[in-house]
Amino acid sequence: MTYIFEKIDRVFSHLIFREKDPIDRARIKMLSYILILYPLFTGILILAYLITGETLHLIRVVFVFTGTLSLLAVAYFTHAWKLVSHVVLFICGLVIWSNLLVYVQGIDLETVQCIWLGCMLSFYMHGSKWGWIYSMIYILPAVIFTAFSSDRLFNLGINPTDQSQISYLFVISYNFLLIIFLHYYFFKEFNRNFLSLTHTKNELKDLNSKLKLSLSEVEKLSNARMEFLSTMSHELRTPLNGVIGMSNILLLQNPREDQEENLALLKFSTENLLSLVNNVLDYNKFDWNKVELENVPFNLSALIKNNFYSIKQKAQKKSLQMVLEIDHKLKDVSVVSDPTRITQILSNLMNNAINFTENGTVSLCVQTKDISDGKMKVHFIIQDTGIGIEPNRQESIFEPYVQAASNTTRHYGGTGLGLPIVRKILGMFNSHVQLESEPNSGTKISFDLELDYEKLPVSKTLERLKGVTDLGHLRVLVAEDNEVNKLVIKKTLEKWNIVPEIAGNGAIAVQKLEQENFDLILMDLFMPVMDGYEATKTIRKFKDPTKASIPIIALTAQFDQKVAQKVLKATMDDYLSKPFNPDDLFKKLNTIANRKVEVYT
Known part of the structure; x- marks a missing residue:
């Protein structure tokens, strides 16, 4: 049978x-x-x-x-x-x-x-x-x-x-046998599955009992660490946004020479603190695989120049000569990649070069290689005439919290996270660092990035508006609950002749937009009563199509790839992380202004 x-x-x-x-x-x-x-x-x-x-x-x-x-x-x-x-x-x-x-x-x-x-x-x-x-x-x-x-x-x-009695007897006998068989078979299958599940359960129970304590402790530590970092990201960036923002505003108000020097020092120190904070927070995100690369179009040549000139002042204070060479082929090229992470690579490597060079030269050379089929390999070289690195220490400097010598932090500062972060980001680009260095003879660091690219179109509208700093025709609604941030944004916008309307939370912003017309909303994400996400969803449901499609730029101190994805999913148009660079905000506002001009021309 x-x-x-x-x-x-x-x-x-x-x-x-x-x-x-x-x-x-x-x-x-x-x-x-x-x-x-x-x-x-x-x-x-x-x-x-x-x-x-x-x-x-x-x-x-x-x-x-x-x-x-x-x-x-x-x-x-x-x-x-x-x-x-x-x-x-x-x-x-x-x-x-x-x-x-x-x-x-x-x-x-x-x-x-x-x-x-x-x-x-x-x-x-x-x-x-x-x-x-x-x-x-x-x-x-x-x-x-x-x-x-x-x-x-x-x-x-x-x-x-x-x-007939025989056929009737056959029928009822078969029915009885079928009933008995079905009971027997289903019970057998039930019993077999039950025993199998019981056996598996016992094995898992034994295994869980052995791992439960250690896993529980690791999970608690992991959750506490990520929760702490998430909170600290917001809590640290919020006051730094106020200090850096006010420094930028005061520098734009024609200060006296002695005031300008003090403000520049204040801004430099705060930005240095922000860089250290970002390194600590970012390394932990990399360590837990919480970072993903973006893919957005941008002008690589402009990005490199902005990074170079942003730290040139730091080098000039040490009387260092700064040299920048960019391949002319990059001038009119738009690449598709992650500008934030490329900036992070250049910033960490250039700052390292300046920190460890007492006299001489720091140079950045960018060359193009293997241009074909919409792809371009870009070769970066950062070279200095600094203290150099001993051969037996060259590999260890890419490990977290390790520096070239035990007294490096005392003499030069830093967290020992810059180069590990560079290596992790380059790993995400499927690239790696090449290091050449000798003690007291300087250091040369190079790497390649393979990027998608396309030629930049010539925009007559952009040329016509180039150099324009008067954006007073824009009506801007700011949704922000922090008083210091309100003041920073208000004064920043006023430098471009924009008189913003301030809303203390998302609900007030929605109410103001219902009552008045605006060209743009700067939307903080984390606010009481109604946050930026919910306010955006409410606005997008407006019956008035003009108000429903209003450009919305997210502002947040707690920024990472997940937040970026959530921002775009909430149908916001763009985002800025706090503390924001006024130039970055101006570019985004200028883009909105350009759109309005294009509509009327």
């Missing part, structure tokens, strides 16, 4: 192994046994009824025989085993009803067996919901018949339709 069932399992294996649930696999096996064995059973009955001349029974059994063969074909060639099982249960109901109305006109043993078999099979095949439905379909007719039957409740004989 086991051999027969194994053969049946092989025939239906393509259906069985498509199911991941072991209970569903057992259901398919059980259905396949019924569909294969029933034609044999009904085939024997057809011969018996032909011999005995029991025409009425012969008609029903031929119907069941052909129906079972059809269902067998459907189940084999399709995956509709659930539909086939419903049809089987429907046929079982027809047998019960035909017994009550035609063949027996009462309730005999065969009818009771069919009710029992149908109820059991419906629960096994489809669970409790369908089990109850089919059970009611099978049982209610029998109960109703019994309630209205006055002469006899049960007919265990073979009247009123004549049927």
Whole structure:
């Protein structure tokens, strides 16, 4: 018998192994046994009824025989085993009803067996919901018949339709065996799965008991660390935004020479602090794989120049000569990559070169290589005449919190995270650092970046507006809850003759936009009552299409790739991280102004 069932399992294996649930696999096996064995059973009955001349029974059994063969074909060639099982249960109901109305006109043993078999099979095949439905379909007719039957409740004989004793005995014996088999098989499968799950559970329990303490501690430490860094990112950048922002504003207000020197020192120190904070926060993000590269178009030549000239003042204070060489092929080229991470690479390497060079030269050379098919390999070289690095220390300086010598931090400062961050970012670009250095002879660091590129279009509108600093025609709504940040943004915008409207939270910003017209919204992300995300979603649902499509630039001190994705998903147009560079804000505002000019020209 086991051999027969194994053969049946092989025939239906393509259906069985498509199911991941072991209970569903057992259901398919059980259905396949019924569909294969029933034609044999009904085939024997057809011969018996032909011999005995029991025409009425012969008609029903031929119907069941052909129906079972059809269902067998459907189940084999399709995956509709659930539909086939419903049809089987429907046929079982027809047998019960035909017994009550035609063949027996009462309730005999065969009818009771069919009710029992149908109820059991419906629960096994489809669970409790369908089990109850089919059970009611099978049982209610029998109960109703019994309630209205006055002469006899049960007919265990073979009247009123004549049927031979042998065929009747064969039918009820087969039904009993099928019922017993289904109970046995489903119990066996249930028991096997239960034992397997119990065994697996015990193994996992033992393993979990061994790892539970260590994993719990690691998870707590990880969560606490990431939560702390997330909080610190926002809490540190917010006051730094105020200091740097006010320094920029005061420098733009024509200070006296002595004031300008003090403000420049204040700005330099604060930006240096911001760089250190960013390095600590960013390295932990890299360490936990929380960083992804962006892909946005930008002018690489302009980015390099901005980075170079932003730290040139630092070099001039040490009387160092700064040299910049950029391949002319990059002048009118737009590359698609991550400008923030490229800036981070250049900033860390250039600052390192200046920090460790007391006299001489620091140079940045950018060359193009292998330009073809919309891709460009760019070669960067940062070289200095500084203290150099001993050969046995050159590899270790790329490890976190390690510097070239034990007294490096005391003499030159730094966290020891700049070069490890550079290596991690370059790894994301599928690149690596090449280092050449000798003690007291300087250091040369080079790397390659393969970037997608395209020629920049010539924009007459941009040329016409180049050098324009008066953006007073723009109506700007600022959503910001921090008082210092409000003051910084307000004074920054006023330098370009913009008089902003200030809203203390997202809800007020939405209300103001409903009442007035604006050209742009600067939206802080984290505010009480209604944050920037929710305010943006509300604005985008405005009935007025002009207000619904207003440009929105997100401002946030807690900025990373996830925040950037969330900002864009919230249908904001752009974003700036705090502390922001006024030049970066001006460029974005100027872009909005250009769009307005293009509309009217």
